Amino acid sequence: MRTLLALLLAAGAARAAGRSQVVTTTEDLASLVREVGGDRITVESIARGYQDPHFVEPKPSFLLKLQKADLLVLVGRDLEIGWLSPLVTQSRNARIQPGAAGYMDASLTCEILDVPAGQITRAMGDVHPLGNPHYWLDPANGRRIARAVEQRLSRLQPGDAAEFGRRLADFDRRLGEAEKQWESRMAPYRGRKVISYHRSWSNFAKRFGLEVAGYVEPKPGIPPTPSHTLDVIRGMKRDNIKLILVEPYFDLRTPESIARQTGGQVVVLLPSVGGVKEVKDYFQLFDYNINLLAGLFAKVP
């Protein structure tokens, strides 16, 4: 009984303090919301950084989070199409239903790449008809998301609007400084070609001057096939490509086999905050990936 009372009190404490409860679909969004909201809000993510955000199980335990949320921030562009909709519907929370003030699609102010042109069919694989949803991997989009979050939080908690504005400006300044460092670190390797497993790196590659010359997947969402793998090997040998970028949730067997036959190297690059334990925020995500890539580019021709 005492435990139950303590739990109820703890749950009520956040509300009593007037802190908005924010739920995000990914840890990247949670990190950006935390940058703006600080301790004036609470935020938690549904997906973990080391899991494939396309395939999250809509567990009832997530409903417990969504039921109390004041704001839901999602990646959009159909990334969560396989799991978010039933969670939102079953949350019994009018505040976060599509169209409500607490439903925020973070992609709406971002630069979106790979929007397919012409006829789209499933013969193209699990293609995203609304563009590449891995857009947060360009810090410029991170800034855009943070701004939209600041506007939304300020409407939710007008009393803290000045604090949110101050925190956004601080984030903006720190991100600007970090971007200069990341760009100078990657500058010597502009134009380098890489192979990636899934089409997760379009925004990252554009921003830091890399060229993704091919994919381990023959088509988005379709597992590697022997004939396509041979094409990738031939392409890597022809263009002297040495790095294969793999997200932490994909099997390494095919990429490692390709690497063995081409003298290349497999790099487990992180598409999300929380991909490994030490990457706890949006800044550390780019620090980790850029240090890893720059270190490897320096070693391979």
Place this chain on the structure above:
Amino acid sequence: MRRFLIILSICPALAAQDAAELLAKMKAMEARIQALEKEVAALKTAPAAPAAVTVSEAPQEKSAEPLPPALGQRTSTLPYYGPAVQSSKIFNPDMAAIGTFAGAAGSPGSRPGYALEMSEAEVAVQAIVDPYARADFFFSFGEKGVELEEGYLTLSALPGGFQARAGKMRAVFGKVNTFHLHTLPWVDRPLVTQNLLGGEEGISDAGLSISRILPAPKGVFLEATAQVYRGDSEGVFQSYRRDNLGTVGRLRGYRDLSESTNIDLGASYARGHSPLGPSLTTQLYGLDATLRWKPLRRAIYHSFLARTEAVWGRAQQPEAVAKPFGYYVSGEYQLARRWLVGGRFDRSDRLESALRDTGGSILLTYRPSEFSQIRGQIRRTRYGERMTANEFLFQFQYSIGAHGAHPF
């Protein structure tokens, strides 16, 4: 006269002045039209995606730049990705068709079926109605006709944490009763469903449903659902008068044991009038348990699901009360991204006779993509009439269009 002369002398000057003003105005209008033409041309050639975001690339400048007001407004509305999407995403519902083609070989025992059959083409039409509700329709097209498998309105924004549904629904009795054909982990439905819960259709009827998440210790999801139906569910319940309503209740508890493992328990109850007569009632009690395992880092490659459901019946008959019992235990393991193996054991009494059927199956499923699968099932059934069926069942399933995600 002098005045007349003055007017005459002024007129040409005024006329010249008017003409100059008119010319200037026309030039201004021409320039404005040209500017508008340019804007129209620019809009026509602009990409649909919000590349329209006019954020400058220098970080220092970005900090001072406010959000474009139009985009700022959009963030508070439905996702709006551009003109091309607007008509299809907002004004048309999500539509999908799911085909199920099945075949069987071997001795069928006491339940003969087709060798080859287009079991079902399910057409799903789903959309948000307004800020307060969404609608879901599932039409089942068989070889012999069409029926509304489900069609309901969900009120998702009720006060007090309630959620309500109105329409034709599969009742929330246990787990498998709520599954559509294409979400089953087997080719067929288990014997307990066939014998006690109305077969392929299951307990399915027109009615009202209300559910609520109940307060529970931290980390426990507890949900109660109460449903009232007209009372017609083929093979299980029959309504003879308006007040012969059917009722269904369910309590569901769920808990994450770890980030990869969870347990899901449920207790269900259903009551309605018996097809055997208006003065007779049938009551059903069910318990179900599901254990799931899916490691998050390799979620697309490996998973395991074990499930059991048990159903007790209390069916009034003209001269006795039958108390049938049935259950199944099943498991499914995902070996690799595209391959799953499974097994099921089931046993069930029949609702209207004292016969008992027992069966066992092993299954292999291959999924070329998220949108298609091929499944084989070897099934051995010992029917109550002392007939044994050894069968090989197979199934092709495929989905086209935008099919919404299923509840967990």
